[in-house]
Amino acid sequence: MEIKKTKTILSNYLFVLPAVLLFCTFHVYPFINVFRYSLFQWDGISPVMKFVGLANFKDVFTADSQWWYSMWHAFYITLLTLLFQNGLALILALACDRAIKGAQTYRMIFFLPPVLSGIVVGLIWQWIYDGNYGLLNYWLTRMGIGHFARAWLADPKTALTCVGVVHMWKGFGWGFIILLAGLQSIPRELYEAAKVDGAGAWDTFVRVTVPLMIPVFVLVVILTILNTMQIYDLIVSLTGGGPGYHTEVPITRILASMRGGSQLGYACALGVVFGLVLLAISFAQIQGSKLVKQE
């Protein structure tokens, strides 16, 4: 009887075995190795790995201004996205939450850019921004404000913001969907009650909608930060990090250390620092929202 029971349990493990094996090999093991490699000086190929302790991290914090510029670039795009993408997403979600004709169709169209490949989106917009043949300059000229025309992505003054605009174009529909779902989960009776009490549209928004939406706002903000800081496909297809280093982001820097410089250990140290920053941001967000809730 005991043997049969043990046999059953062992055969039960067969159900989880493929998932656990794959996960340990391609997730847990590399995850541990990122930390391990970050303590070595290593080109990734040679059998000799030179242990250097925390020297890689010291370099990240003291000698690598390029890295912190790339962090700032990603952070700048993140700020733009938080403000304008999510602002627009909220306005559109509020518009579609009212009983408006065609809300389904609008919803379908807004979520189209998020399902597309970042590479294709980048290549389309690269051409729109093109200095000689681009649609943007063409329309500016036709509207009689041709003096604004420029090579948008080749100009250090505009390149990063232009990348941010494309990122927001690709992402706003996704924020819109989540915010709309949050709005629709608010019971309609609350709006009725506010109306009976004589509250105006703005009062209702501030006192009914916003407090109930705080968990959804926190979720959207965290996901926006994590997604935007790790921006990569759009950078590759729009600018490749240029002009100069003006649109380099953390992922392109990690890749550059890994491939160009063959400094694999250093690339891993960058990855660790970046991962910890992201973790700290989302942790702070969650804690902050808990404080707000308690009050």
Place this chain on the structure above:
Amino acid sequence: MQKAAYYKAKQFLLTYLTHILLIIVSASCILPLLWMFASSLKTQATVFTDMSLWPSNPHWENFYIAWTKGGFGKYFFNSLFYTVVVVVSVVFITSMAAYGISRLRIPGKNIIFFIFLAAMMIPIPGVFVALYVLLNKLGFLNPNTGFPFLDGMIMRIGYMLPLINSGLSLGIYILKTFFDKMPGDLEDSGRIDGCSKFGIYWHIALPLAKPAIAVIVIFNTLTVWNEYLLAMLVLTGKNLMPLTRALMVFRGTHITEYPLLMSGMSITVIPIIVIYLFLQKHIIAGITAGAVKG
């Protein structure tokens, strides 16, 4: 009376303005895609001067040239192969694991589930560096069996295994939640009919889980079809490249063939747009369910 009229006019104006905003934003979503498609039907001579959204003389043969000479037919089937294999594997592996964790006696299963969940929450942006080293050590990057076809297959598998892995956490989470709510009577009746454990999973649990599986299929299809970074690192041979990677290579080498590039881009996005239009209710439902719960 006058107040009511004022109120009505205000409502009307507000609705009107809302529609204008929504239509402008909708147009901004669609026009770049239409322009891409229109450009794919122009010639190199007209593509920079003819700014129309529908060329008067559409060159449909561009698609044929891109598909054959441009190699996008080959890349299309590569993308299709990677997507189908990864999605099917993810569905089977995650449904088995989720069924086991939810319904079977497995000591330590809560810890296993927790680790999968934690993996979903912790961002590890540098992990592709260690993944690359691992694939290299396992011999997936430079196989040398003497048979080119076999070498290609080994490299393809090396590309797909990490992609399958990256679909595990979400899949197990969605399916475990689903199986937890499944009534136990159905399994009992299966047991009475003499079904084995695997039989119950296969004949009873899996068919019931169709709505949850639909969400997993959609998410992973989008991820794999649009994947770029790992393909760039792992797949060096042109014969193995998926569409996204091939587009970047094509852009780099055929800088003067814009209509063909646009055809290749259309070939890349049209399947996704078609799938999206057919399944958009499921996609949106899946995202909202996942987001609002998570």
